[in-house]
Amino acid sequence: MSRFAKVKTAEKFELSTYKYGFSMPENYVFKAKKGLNEQVVAMISKMKNEPEWMTIFRLKAYQIFLGKPMPEWGADLSDIDFNDIFYYLKPNIKTEKSWDDVPSEIKDTYDKLGIPEAEKDYLGGVKAQYESEVVYGSLQKKYSDMGIIFCSMDEAVVKYPELVTEYFGKLIPSGDNKFAALNSAVWSGGSFVYVPKGIKVDLPLQAYFRINSANMGQFERTLIIVDEDSYVHYVEGCTAPIYSTDSLHAAVVEVFVKKGARCRYTTIQNWSTNVYNLVTKRAKVEENGTMEWVDGNLGSKITMKYPAVVLAGRKAHGEILSVAVAGEGQHLDAGAKCIHLAPDTTSRIISKSISLKGGRSSYRGLVSMAPGAKGARSKVVCDALILDDKSRSDTYPTNKILENEVTLEHEATVSKVGEEQLFYLMSRGFEEHEAEAMVVNGFIEPIVKELPMEYSVELNRLIQLQMEGSVG
Amino acid sequence: MIIQKRNYKKSLVVEKDQIVDLETVSVFDKPGQKGEVEIKAVVMENGQLNLRGMIKIKKKANNVEAFLRQKVLLVGKNSRATAIPELEIESNDVKASHAASIGRINEEEIFYLQSRGLSRVEAQNMIIKAFLS
Numbered sequence: 001m002s003r004f005a006k007v008k009t010a011e012k013f014e015l016s017t018y019k020y021g022f023s024m025p026e027n028y029v030f031k032a033k034k035g036l037n038e039q040v041v042a043m044i045s046k047m048k049n050e051p052e053w054m055t056i057f058r059l060k061a062y063q064i065f066l067g068k069p070m071p072e073w074g075a076d077l078s079d080i081d082f083n084d085i086f087y088y089l090k091p092n093i094k095t096e097k098s099w100d101d102v103p104s105e106i107k108d109t110y111d112k113l114g115i116p117e118a119e120k121d122y123l124g125g126v127k128a129q130y131e132s133e134v135v136y137g138s139l140q141k142k143y144s145d146m147g148i149i150f151c152s153m154d155e156a157v158v159k160y161p162e163l164v165t166e167y168f169g170k171l172i173p174s175g176d177n178k179f180a181a182l183n184s185a186v187w188s189g190g191s192f193v194y195v196p197k198g199i200k201v202d203l204p205l206q207a208y209f210r211i212n213s214a215n216m217g218q219f220e221r222t223l224i225i226v227d228e229d230s231y232v233h234y235v236e237g238c239t240a241p242i243y244s245t246d247s248l249h250a251a252v253v254e255v256f257v258k259k260g261a262r263c264r265y266t267t268i269q270n271w272s273t274n275v276y277n278l279v280t281k282r283a284k285v286e287e288n289g290t291m292e293w294v295d296g297n298l299g300s301k302i303t304m305k306y307p308a309v310v311l312a313g314r315k316a317h318g319e320i321l322s323v324a325v326a327g328e329g330q331h332l333d334a335g336a337k338c339i340h341l342a343p344d345t346t347s348r349i350i351s352k353s354i355s356l357k358g359g360r361s362s363y364r365g366l367v368s369m370a371p372g373a374k375g376a377r378s379k380v381v382c383d384a385l386i387l388d389d390k391s392r393s394d395t396y397p398t399n400k401i402l403e404n405e406v407t408l409e410h411e412a413t414v415s416k417v418g419e420e421q422l423f424y425l426m427s428r429g430f431e432e433h434e435a436e437a438m439v440v441n442g443f444i445e446p447i448v449k450e451l452p453m454e455y456s457v458e459l460n461r462l463i464q465l466q467m468e469g470s471v472g
Numbered sequence: 473m474i475i476q477k478r479n480y481k482k483s484l485v486v487e488k489d490q491i492v493d494l495e496t497v498s499v500f501d502k503p504g505q506k507g508e509v510e511i512k513a514v515v516m517e518n519g520q521l522n523l524r525g526m527i528k529i530k531k532k533a534n535n536v537e538a539f540l541r542q543k544v545l546l547v548g549k550n551s552r553a554t555a556i557p558e559l560e561i562e563s564n565d566v567k568a569s570h571a572a573s574i575g576r577i578n579e580e581e582i583f584y585l586q587s588r589g590l591s592r593v594e595a596q597n598m599i600i601k602a603f604l605s
Contacts, residue, residue, distance in 0.1 A: 024495065031524065062526070092488050111597070112553060187557075233486075371550075384559075386561060386563075386564040386566075387564065388562055388564055389531070389532070389534075389564045389565070392560075392562045393559070394558070394559060394560045394561070395557075395559040395560045395570070396556075396558050397556065397558070397572075398554070398556050399553075399554065399555040399556065399572060399574060400550045400554045401544075401546065401552060401553045401554065401555075401574045403547065403552075404515075404546035404547070404548070404550070404551045404552070404575055404576055405546075406574070406575070406576065407548075407573075407574075407575040408570065408573060408574040408575065409571075409572075409573045409575075409577070410555070410557065410570075410572040410573070411569070411570070411571045411572075412557070412559060412569060412571075413559045413567075413568070413569035414559055414567075414569065415564065415566070415567055415568075416564045416565055416569040463556060
C-alpha cells in the first residue's frame with residue numbers, strides 16, 4: 001500500500017528484472033554424470049592431465065567433504081541434493097585468445113553480457129568461464145611483458161608448479177568447511193594472478209563466470225598473489241539462466257598480499273534466484289599491506305559468503321565494503337571477517353543491506369584481536385533498510401577481543417525509508433517509487449562509488465528495476 | 473545469566489581473574505513498544521567478560537524503537553572481552569540500532585590528569601568512575 005498516493009502502475013509491470021536469464025543450447029565436449037563419487041573426482045583430475053599431487057589433494061578433500069556435516073547455522077541449506085548436480089561440464093577444448101575462436105553460442109552469451117565491449121575500454125585482461133572451464137583469456141601485452149601472470153587455475157597448475165604448490169590451499173585448506181572441501185575435490189577453472197614486485201596494474205583484471213545449464217555445479221578456484229609493493233584490482237561478475245531447479249556455486253578464493261602491497265577484489269554477484277552461492281574467500285595481509293574486498297550481492301537464492309582478511313603483519317590494513325539486496329525468495333547471509341594478529345593493524349567493515357518483497361538479508365561478521373595485537377583498531381558499521389513488512393533483516397556480529405590495548409567500535413541500525421524524505425521528494429514532483437529508489441540509491445552510495453563505473457551504473461539500474469511498482 | 477528485559481541499565485566491574493557472562497534478550501512483539509538496554513563494564517587484570525545482547529522485533533510490531541549499547545573498558549593486563557550485539561527484525565516500521573565498543577583508557581586523558589597532580593592510579597580510577605557513572 002502506498003503511504004501517500006496511488007502508485008501509477010497502469011500497465012502491470014511484469015517486466016522480468018533479471019535480464020541475464022536467457023540460456024543457450026547445450027553443446028558440450030564432455031558432461032559428467034550427475035552425482036559425486038571418487039570416480040568422478042579422479043576423472044576430473046585425469047581429464048585435466050594433472051600432476052599426481054593434485055589428484056591426491058582432490059581425493060583427500062573428497063573424504064573430508066564426506067566427513068563434514070552440513071552447516072546448521074546461517075541460511076537453510078537442507079534442500080541441496082548433492083546427487084542432483086553435474087560436477088563437471090567441459091564446453092570447449094581449450095582457452096581461446098580471440099573472441100572469434102570462441103564457439104558462437106558461447107560468444108553470443110558474452111556479447112549479451114557486454115564483456116568484449118567492456119574489455120576494449122576498461123580492462124587490462126579478461127577471463128571468461130563458461131560452466132567448468134575458462135573459454136576465453138586475454139591480457140594486454142604491456143602487462144604480460146612486465147611479468148604479470150593472469151591465466152586459468154588449471155593452466156597455472158601445469159605451467160607454474162612452484163607458485164601453485166607454495167600457495168594453493170594454504171590459506172583455505174580443504175578441512176576449512178564443507179564447501180571448501182567440496183571445491184577442493186572438484187574444482188575447475190577460476191583465475192590465477194601473480195603480480196611481481198613493485199608493479200602497479202592500473203587497469204582492472206576481470207573474470208566473468210557464467211552457468212548455462214540446469215543443475216550445474218560451478219566450482220572455480222582463484223589464487224591471487226600480489227608481491228611486495230605491488231597493486232592489482234581484480235573484478236569478477238557472475239550470472240546464470242533462470243531454471244526451476246537449483247544450481248550450486250561453491251568457489252574458493254585465496255589472496256596473498258605481501259609487504260606493502262595492495263589488492264582490491266570486487267565482486268558483483270548477480271546469479272539468478274535458483275543458485276546456491278556458498279563461497280569461501282580469504283586474504284592474508286603482510287606488513288603495511290592492504291586488502292580490500294568490495295562485495296555486491298544482488299542475486300542467488302541463498303548466499304553464504306564472508307570475505308575474510310587475516311592481518312598478519314604490522315600495520316596491515318583490511319577493508320570490506322559490502323552491499324546486499326535481498327528480494328523475493330532470497331536469503332543473503334553475507335558478512336565479513338577481520339582477524340587481527342599483529343600490532344597496529346587496522347580494519348574497517350561497512351555493510352549495507354536492503355530487504356524487500358519478502359527477502360531476508362543478514363549480516364554475520366567477526367572481528368577478532370589476538371593477544372599481542374597491540375594498538376589494533378577496527379570499526380564496523382552495518383546499516384539495513386527494510387522496505388516492507390514481509391521482509392526481514394538480521395545482524396549477527398561477533399567481536400572477540402583478547403588484547404587490551406586495542407579499540408573496537410561496532411554500530412548497526414535498521415530502519416525504513418523515512419517518510420519526510422519521501423514526502424519531500426514527492427513534493428518536488430517525483431513518483432513515490434522514484435523517490436524511494438532515489439533514497440535507496442543514496443543509502444548504498446558510499447559503496448557504489450567504490451565500484452568500477454560500468455558496475456555502479458548497472459547496480460543503480462538493477463535496484464531501480466527491483467523496486468519498480470513494487471514498493472510503497 | 474540471561475536477562476529478558478526491554479529496558480535495562482547495568483554498570484559492572486569484572487574483578488581480577490573473574491569471568492562474567494551476561495546475556496540480554498529484548499523481545500518486541502507489540503506495536504509502539506520502546507526499549508533501551510545499556511551495559512557498561514570495566515574489566516580488570518586477567519578478567520574476562522562475555523556479552524551477548526539480542527533485539528528481536530516480531531512481525532506487525534510497528535512503531536517500535538529499540539536500542540542496545542555495550543561499552544567495555546579493558547583496564548588490566550590480559551583483560552579480555554567478547555561483545556555480540558544481535559538484531560532480528562521482521563517488521564519494517566521500526567527504529568532499531570545497537571552499538572558496541574571495546575577499548576582502553578585514553579593515554580591522553582591519563583596524561584592530562586597526571587599533569588594536574590594526580591598519580592597514575594588515581595587518574596585511572598577517576599576515569600573508570602566517570603565511565604561507569
